[in-house]
Amino acid sequence: MTKLNLRRVSVRTEDQALVKGADLDFGPGELVAILGANGxxxxxxxxxxLGFIRPDSGEALLAQKPSYTLKPAERAQWVSYLPQTRPLAWPLSVFDVVALGRFAHGASLGRLLGPDQRAVDAALAACDITHLADRSTATLSGGELARTQLARAFAAQTPLLVADEPVAALDPRQQIRVMELLQGFVAQGGGALVVLHDIALAARYADRLVWMAEGEIIADGPVRQTLTPEILRRVYGVTAEVFDRAGHLNIHIEGAA
Amino acid sequence: MSKVRVVPGLIPALVAGSVLVMVLACFLGSTELSPSRIMMAFIGLGDRADMLVIWHIRFPRTLAAFLVGAALGISGAAMQGLLRNPLAEPGVLGVSATAALGATFALYYGLVGLWPFILPISAILGALLATGVVAMMAFRTQSVVTLILVGVGLSSFAAALMSLLMNLAPNPFSLSDMINWMMGSVANRSFDDIGLAAPFILAGLALLLWQRRGLSALTLGEEAAAGLGLNLKLQRLSVILGAGLATGGAVALAGAIGFVGIVAPHIIRPWVGHDPARTLIPSGLMAGMILVLADIVVRLLPTAAEMKLGVIAAIIGAPAFAYIAAQRKGAVHD
Structure with a gap:
């Protein structure tokens, strides 16, 4: 089983520690949300x-290998990655952007082979954007673009998916659609690790919450164990009330602590 | 609703167009030759004077224009893909001027006498120096403005150094020589000249075409592309080296011809779904056609001294550059 394991990982710049001794295990079958203040x-x-940067100490393992030593093509077979949403450099069609998910399988745009074509078709259908396949990505709404990026990650058919703020700047309805797609990915045996800023959304969809403050993971566990006023105070510096509404935890922020 | 279309049969059509303009270029010239005499000369059955005109003057010149165009068109398209910016181009980024500096240095300081291949090699070293500097800047900043300013700086610096060389060279060269190199021309090129530059141009283009798939991935940004499985370092190195070889070779053959590497990909992009990888080959063919046509104009214009090919290229290309730049006001990284 493909897993991502961090053991005492620290990352420093010259004058400050960005990540301090982080331990984290993540694998298929779970939707894990990382929460924390900006910075x-x-x-x-x-x-x-993911091995884009080398830890200054500790080790990050992907499928039991130090992820920094993996070849990009090797890493891409285990995990798809959605960085914080960035505009596309060229107005490709929705189909072509999704087809880029097949890059590690050797696919060239405009000349997809059978398995690549099927994977792209399936990802388009899963994200409900088949009807947009020929559309220019320059003309999409934020929600459509988010689902296109997600379909791109699904098309890779990797066991793991890592997404950095996949619902940033989306309206509530679109946020829910994206979270449901991620939930569907996990239900089919995938593992999703997602950075979120919406605490209620994370509480509703994630199996586990990982809380970060000043470079450290200060809590990691099921929603009901880790979503507490105390954690919210430490992570965001706010006083907040946590309450149960129709089976989901929700929060009300009262003010700065 | 804007649909993205890919024009079917684009490459065959451009190949046919290229052959057509090259044949046309062989038909036109200051010596009036009837089509039948030209055809006979082409297949080696014409009289000596006709054969000389076709095989030693018109055809090599036409082939040189096409080859230079193809090199600049594909280099431009590849640099645009790598830097994710439609204004990147060997001329604008100062690569051509620096290559011309390398070439003139080799030429006027007698190095070419040692070994003829020193001419293209010096031009390529100049080109690589500039592509390297530009690429290093590009990976540090995402600002288009910064990149173009670096290009302007490199071009001015190369022009200044060339002017200095002019004064200090053991066999001083004339102002018209310098204009030849800075504006570019394919007049009086022979198959020998082509033979010196072509291996480098073809090697560079082969490298760019071999690595073109990664340019599509870069559409999503560098980090996402790396996540897709792209080896970023290899991709950068390939484009820098490939564009350096092709541009350096092109400059050694024809001097610095600007803008064609911007105009051709700009025309092609909407026809290939804006995919940088699929832009490469059609841009090469299109740029080749443009330079062959521009060279026909140069030859037919009744000017006292023949106009430079690069002048025509700039007259068409510079306004196009300004237009594309103005269109980008809403674009991403500015």
Missing amino acids: AGKTTLLRAA
Whole structure:
């Protein structure tokens, strides 16, 4: 089984520690949300986990191998990665962007082979964007673009998916659609590790919450164990009330602590 | 609703168009030759004077224009893909001017006398120096403006050094020589000249075409592309080396011809779904056609001294450059 394991991972710049001694295990069958204030080290943690940067100490393992030593093509077979949403450099069609998910399988745009074509078709259908396949990505709404990026990750058919703020700047309805797609991916045996800023959304969809503050993972566990006023105070510096509404935890932020 | 279309049969059509303009270029010239005499000369059955005109003057010149165009078109398209920016181009980024500096240095300091291949090699070293500097800047900053300013700086620096060389060279070269190198021309090129540059151009283009798939991946940004499985370092190195070889070879053959590497990919992009990888080959053919046509114009214009090919290229290309730049006001990284 493909897993991502961090053991005492630290990442430093010259004058400050971005991630301090982080331990994290993540694998198929779970949707894990990473939460933390801006600058808490969430993105750096993901980048170290995936091997884009080398940990200064500790080790990040992907499928039992130090992820920094993996060849890009090898890594891409285990995990798809959605960085914080960035505009596309060229207005490709939705189909072509999704087809880029098959890059590690050797696919060239415009000349897809059978398995690649099927994977792209399936991903388009899963994300409900088949009707947009010929559309220019320059003309999509935020929600459509988010689902296109997600379909691109699904098309890779990797066991793991790592997404950095996949619902940023989406309206509530689109946020729910994206989270449901991720949930569907996990129900089919995948594993999703997602940075989120919406605490209620994370509480509703994630199996586990990983809380970061000032480069450290200060809590990691099921929603009901880790979503507490105390954690919210430490992570975001706010006083908040946590309450149960129709089986889901929700929060009400009262003010800065 | 804007649909993305890919024009079917684009490459065969461009190949046919290229052959057509090259044949046309062989038909036109200051010496009036009837089509039948030209055809006979082409297949080796014409009289000596006709054969000389076709095989030693018109055809090599046409082939040189096409080869230079193809090199600049594909280099431009590849650099645009790597830097994710439609304004990247060997001329704008100062690569051509630096290559011309390398070439003139080799030429006027007698190095070419030692070994003829020193000419293209010096041009390529100049080109690689500039592509290297530009690429290093590009990976540090995402600002298009910064890149173009670096290109302007490199071009001015190369022009200044060339002017200095002019004064200091043991066999001083004339202002018209310098204009030849800075504006570019394919007048009086022979198959020998082509033979010196072509191996480098073809090697560079082969490298760029071999690595073109990665340019599609870069559409999503560098980090996402790496996540897709792209080896970023190899990709950068291949494009820098490939564009350096092709541009350096092209400059050794024809001097610095600007803008064609921007115009051709800009025309092609909407026809290939804006995919940088699929832009490469059609851009090469299109740029080749453009330079062959521009060279026909140069030859037919009744000017006292023949106009430079690069002048025509800039007259068409510079406004196009300004237009594309103005269109980008809403674009990403500015």
